[in-house]
Amino acid sequence: MTSNPATSTVWRLEVSSRCVGSGICLATAPRHFHLVDGYSQPRTREVGADDDALAAAELCPMNAIAITALDSGDEVA
Amino acid sequence: MTTLDEPVALYGPDFKRDPYAVYARLREQGPVHRVQFPSGVLGWLITGYDAAVETLSDGRLGKDHRLGNDDWRALAAIMPEPQHSRLQVHLLHQDPPRHTGMRKPVTEALSPRRVRQHRDRIQQIAEDLLDELPETGAVELVSSFAARFSFAVLSEMIGLPVHLQRRFRREWCKVVQPVGPRSPHRAAYVALLHELQDYIADVVDDKREHTSPDLLGELVAANTRGELNEAELSSMVFQLLVAGQEPVTNMICMAVISLLRHPQQLARLRSGEADLATAVEELFRYDGSFELTTWRFFREPTEVHGVTIPAGDSVIVALSAANRDPARFADPDTLDLTRSPNPHLGFGHGIHFCPGATLGRTEVQVAVETLIRRLPNLALPAEPDELAWVQAVLTRGVERLALTYGPESPADGCPVAAHRSASPT
Numbered sequence: 307m308t309s310n311p312a313t314s315t316v317w318r319l320e321v322s323s324r325c326v327g328s329g330i331c332l333a334t335a336p337r338h339f340h341l342v343d344g345y346s347q348p349r350t351r352e353v354g355a356d357d358d359a360l361a362a363a364e365l366c367p368m369n370a371i372a373i374t375a376l377d378s379g380d381e382v383a
Numbered sequence: 384m385t386t387l388d389e390p391v392a393l394y395g396p397d398f399k400r401d402p403y404a405v406y407a408r409l410r411e412q413g414p415v416h417r418v419q420f421p422s423g424v425l426g427w428l429i430t431g432y433d434a435a436v437e438t439l440s441d442g443r444l445g446k447d448h449r450l451g452n453d454d455w456r457a458l459a460a461i462m463p464e465p466q467h468s469r470l471q472v473h474l475l476h477q478d479p480p481r482h483t484g485m486r487k488p489v490t491e492a493l494s495p496r497r498v499r500q501h502r503d504r505i506q507q508i509a510e511d512l513l514d515e516l517p518e519t520g521a522v523e524l525v526s527s528f529a530a531r532f533s534f535a536v537l538s539e540m541i542g543l544p545v546h547l548q549r550r551f552r553r554e555w556c557k558v559v560q561p562v563g564p565r566s567p568h569r570a571a572y573v574a575l576l577h578e579l580q581d582y583i584a585d586v587v588d589d590k591r592e593h594t595s596p597d598l599l600g601e602l603v604a605a606n607t608r609g610e611l612n613e614a615e616l617s618s619m620v621f622q623l624l625v626a627g628q629e630p631v632t633n634m635i636c637m638a639v640i641s642l643l644r645h646p647q648q649l650a651r652l653r654s655g656e657a658d659l660a661t662a663v664e665e666l667f668r669y670d671g672s673f674e675l676t677t678w679r680f681f682r683e684p685t686e687v688h689g690v691t692i693p694a695g696d697s698v699i700v701a702l703s704a705a706n707r708d709p710a711r712f713a714d715p716d717t718l719d720l721t722r723s724p725n726p727h728l729g730f731g732h733g734i735h736f737c738p739g740a741t742l743g744r745t746e747v748q749v750a751v752e753t754l755i756r757r758l759p760n761l762a763l764p765a766e767p768d769e770l771a772w773v774q775a776v777l778t779r780g781v782e783r784l785a786l787t788y789g790p791e792s793p794a795d796g797c798p799v800a801a802h803r804s805a806s807p808t
Binding site (some may be wrong): 363 | 479542711
């Protein structure tokens with residue numbers, strides 16, 4: 307086992323084309339996501355490890371949010 | 384300002400036949416309106432796309448019924464106690480942070496990956512139901528197909544055992560259309576509620592005895608681990624059973640009605656010019672089965688677009704009005720099956736966005752494709768005004784949908800449908 311990616315300090319956020327603009331991520335992690343023309347985008351691609359961002363990815367009904375640990379490249383969510 | 388106007392009545396046969404004219408008029412006046420529901424409750428309706436998204440993302444609005452004020456509680460068509468506390472503490476009436484944790488197992492069990500794994504099986508359920516129909520003739524779509532399809536798919540997705548599936552009565556779904564305390568139908572409503580409550584207790588007992596790796600099994604396991612209390616467990620089973628099928632049943636019928644009223648669009652779908660998934664999104668936008676959201680409440684008096692809404696008054700978003708907003712959608716009253724992008728609000732928006740959206744989409748895609756392929760010359764004999772529109776406040780749907788089909792009875796005024804058959808995907 308490698309180190310737990312969830313504890314990695316810098317994450318990269320990505321919203322895929324599967325996004326349907328449900329708005330769950332905006333409501334869950336408004337600091338990290340916003341709507342552009344009805345669909346979600348990360349406000350900044352790289353963020354510090356954050357429970358709200360993780361919850362947004364886990365709650366996305368389309369699994370459209372990918373979080374990777376920047377140092378290891380491991381998938382966080 | 385709108386507060387001084389007579390409240391707009393959001394009910395009645397004329398309104399339910401075509402609410403869009405009323406919504407267009409309201410949208411032009413502004414985004415916030417005083418409205419009245421059949422229970423007598425006065426609430427606030429939000430129309431317009433941007434205002435709808437803003438409201439559904441507004442963290443100051445809560446969904447916990449305890450936020451409702453006394454005026455609302457005195458008249459609101461909500462469940463009586465003790466059922467309310469046992470069946471209504473599900474996701475739709477929870478706020479963060481509790482909501483966040485409760486939602487995760489549902490999101491996971493109904494994820495796009497899981498739904499994809501079930502797609503062939505969902506297709507088979509649709510084919511099997513249509514195998515039971517004669518080659519040509521007439522069909523009542525709700526009871527012959529739509530309701531049976533949505534229940535069978537839901538049952539398999541959540542792991543409802545066959546012996547319990549057989550006992551489920553569709554009329555229990557009507558408990559989400561509660562009648563107010565002053566209605567003469569209140570006693571019958573309460574009796575229905577008792578039956579459903581007993582049934583849910585049996586589902587929970589069964590799943591406790593026979594552990595299973597499905598959503599119902601997972602919810603019972605979460606209760607055993609102390610992560611969900613008894614009321615939350617029974618409420619979530621309630622929500623799955625009720626919200627998991629009636630909106631799908633209604634949406635399948637609404638999709639078929641929209642297609643049969645627009646034969647040129649139906650022809651585009653049959654020919655492959657319009658992609659099935661894109662077309663179904665437009666059917667959700669054009670005339671979706673979730674007309675209005677459930678109640679939300681401000682904790683403090685709050686000004687919204689120049690109107691002060693008192694604390695604890697009900698705030699409701701008209702999804703159907705947002706989906707026809709010309710400020711967001713070009714030619715919003717035109718059904719265009721190739722419309723893209725199509726960020727409609729048919730599944731809501733924000734943290735209460737329908738957790739079953741992918742499943743619902745897939746079900747409607749499968750149902751539409753299978754129906755138009757298997758039932759040639761499908762036609763709607765009734766005039767739109769004669770349809771038996773569901774009178775429930777939040778819902779667009781029909782109680783019955785009589786259709787004819789078959790090569791011997793070509794559709795009136797629908798020549799494009801003749802002898803075309805889309806190939807299965």
